[in-house]
Amino acid sequence: MFPKSPLIVIVAPFLLMVVLISGTLWHYGYRAALSDLARRGSADMALVLGGLVSDLQRYRDQAVALADHPTLTALNRPNARHQDSAAHRLLTASADRTGAAGLYYVDRGGNLLAGTGTRLPEGLATSAPFLRAMDGALGTAHTMSADGTERLFHFAAPSFGSDGKVRGALVAIADAENVEFGWRGLQTAVFLVDDRGRVFMSNRSELLGWRKVPQDTVLIPPNGAPIPFSRSLTTGYEIWQIDLGPYLPRRALQVSQTLPRIGMTGAALVNVAPARRIAGLQAGAVAGVLLFFGALLYLAQERRRTLARANAQLEGRVAERTATLTRTNLALRHEIRERQEAEAALKRAQAELVQAGKLSALGKMSAGISHELNQPLMAIRQFAANGGAFLHRGEPDRAAENLSRIDEMAHRMSRIIRNLRAFVRNENEPMGRVDMGRVIDTALEMTGARLTADAITLDWQAPSAPVWVRGGEVRLGQVMVNLITNAADAMAKSTNKRLTLTLIPGAPVTLCVRDTGPGIQEPEKIFDPFYSTKLVGDGEGMGLGLSISYGLVQSFGGQITGRNTETGAEFTVALEPWTDPAHVKKGAA
Numbered sequence: 001m002f003p004k005s006p007l008i009v010i011v012a013p014f015l016l017m018v019v020l021i022s023g024t025l026w027h028y029g030y031r032a033a034l035s036d037l038a039r040r041g042s043a044d045m046a047l048v049l050g051g052l053v054s055d056l057q058r059y060r061d062q063a064v065a066l067a068d069h070p071t072l073t074a075l076n077r078p079n080a081r082h083q084d085s086a087a088h089r090l091l092t093a094s095a096d097r098t099g100a101a102g103l104y105y106v107d108r109g110g111n112l113l114a115g116t117g118t119r120l121p122e123g124l125a126t127s128a129p130f131l132r133a134m135d136g137a138l139g140t141a142h143t144m145s146a147d148g149t150e151r152l153f154h155f156a157a158p159s160f161g162s163d164g165k166v167r168g169a170l171v172a173i174a175d176a177e178n179v180e181f182g183w184r185g186l187q188t189a190v191f192l193v194d195d196r197g198r199v200f201m202s203n204r205s206e207l208l209g210w211r212k213v214p215q216d217t218v219l220i221p222p223n224g225a226p227i228p229f230s231r232s233l234t235t236g237y238e239i240w241q242i243d244l245g246p247y248l249p250r251r252a253l254q255v256s257q258t259l260p261r262i263g264m265t266g267a268a269l270v271n272v273a274p275a276r277r278i279a280g281l282q283a284g285a286v287a288g289v290l291l292f293f294g295a296l297l298y299l300a301q302e303r304r305r306t307l308a309r310a311n312a313q314l315e316g317r318v319a320e321r322t323a324t325l326t327r328t329n330l331a332l333r334h335e336i337r338e339r340q341e342a343e344a345a346l347k348r349a350q351a352e353l354v355q356a357g358k359l360s361a362l363g364k365m366s367a368g369i370s371h372e373l374n375q376p377l378m379a380i381r382q383f384a385a386n387g388g389a390f391l392h393r394g395e396p397d398r399a400a401e402n403l404s405r406i407d408e409m410a411h412r413m414s415r416i417i418r419n420l421r422a423f424v425r426n427e428n429e430p431m432g433r434v435d436m437g438r439v440i441d442t443a444l445e446m447t448g449a450r451l452t453a454d455a456i457t458l459d460w461q462a463p464s465a466p467v468w469v470r471g472g473e474v475r476l477g478q479v480m481v482n483l484i485t486n487a488a489d490a491m492a493k494s495t496n497k498r499l500t501l502t503l504i505p506g507a508p509v510t511l512c513v514r515d516t517g518p519g520i521q522e523p524e525k526i527f528d529p530f531y532s533t534k535l536v537g538d539g540e541g542m543g544l545g546l547s548i549s550y551g552l553v554q555s556f557g558g559q560i561t562g563r564n565t566e567t568g569a570e571f572t573v574a575l576e577p578w579t580d581p582a583h584v585k586k587g588a589a
């Protein structure tokens, strides 16, 4: 339902975006920082070069000024004393003031007339600046010893005689180390490459003596072995990657400036590590923030998805349960309908059985009934004949007496017929209040002929007051007829025939039908339908009487049981007493 979107589909583009954004930021940050570094490098270099130019200017000015100093020019006179002490003092004091390494006054022939030292440095008389001074111009040069330890600036200023000719020169020598001294504190590595491609001055002593190929940026160490070097241009800035020792940046921004006045090129190497660090920090911070919010978003999204998934699962389960319940409901309804149908069928079958039972009982009673009806009929015939005779004899009173006996007999017959009709009628009798005493009387009336015919002694004390029970009069009558008929059947072969009926009011109302027959053969089976020990087809037993009675009594909420006593069988019917006060009042009225 919810395809688990692979992590890569969401996370990879996001990470790519973070990398792109932070990369762009890094680039811009780095560029901005580089421009700052370039400014700082240029400023540092300007400071260094400015200082250098002014230092060199000082030495040059000193040379020019001293060249025409009278104490020195006086030394050109033929009688003048060489190595005059005043001139020596002047030059020494001057050198001390400017920090010059040496000051020498030399005549045209290259002879030392006065100086801070007693001997002229070797090769000075033939050096280019001196020769240039002899030509009347200011000569400048720088020299470097082979091992690079001694680096000197030479300034030679011509000394003109009164005739305007050059008579000598003042040579000032400055130690480059003195000039460099002020640069040491600078963070930026600065070096000066001379016109011969040598690193002549630097605030990083390890660079001294390196060589730089013209038209190339590569620096070559004094031993000549090439070193790993690469150069790149980042937004117009030249970045060097070079290993120049522990005190020089491995990755540096290179800023250069030419110094035509002294014929050198100045270069500064500014460490770009701080710029990279700053740019990295900026980009890292932004990436961190993006990742943080991305993670939050992702978590929220995941949470939402988990919730949605759980929800869908729940809904699915609910739908499943609903479907199951609907199915169960349908099945239940179906079952209910089936049960209702079965119940209806059962009721129908029961009603049919009841009817069958009634007819069966009627069949059994038919002999007694015909006897019962025959007897009054015969009597009626007798009374009618008697009545006629009395009328003939002119005894109307006696005739009327006979007629009233006829009327009595007819009434008795009609009562018997009414009972039979009520018994056989197949109708739904409502449940209600029934006087149990009356029910027993009616049943006895219907079975009376049989009991008399079989010479059964009846032991029955009708109660003085009605005993009300809950039930149906006709159905209860049927139960009573069944029980009495069964008792009579059982006692058919008994010598002592006694039927005892007892009605005990109370809750429940208990009725006992006791006989003196042989007793019940299989008491556990007697209420089963079609169980009979009597001959079937003989008009005797159908095995339905007790099972129907059982069903009827149960339908009234009562109970019927059968057991053997010492004398015979005993059937007990327990019934609910009628309790509705409204009906009791009506009945009493």
Ligand code: ADP
Pocket: 482, 486, 487, 490, 515, 517, 518, 519, 520, 521, 526, 531, 532, 533, 534, 540, 541, 542, 543, 544, 545, 546, 547, 569
């Ligand atoms: P039927 O009378 O048609 O046999 P019933 O259901 O009325 O059917 O009785 C079932 C059986 O119960 C009888 O066949 C008989 O064996 C037994 N029975 C009923 N009443 C008595 C009784 N009073 N004494 C002995 N056995 C009885």
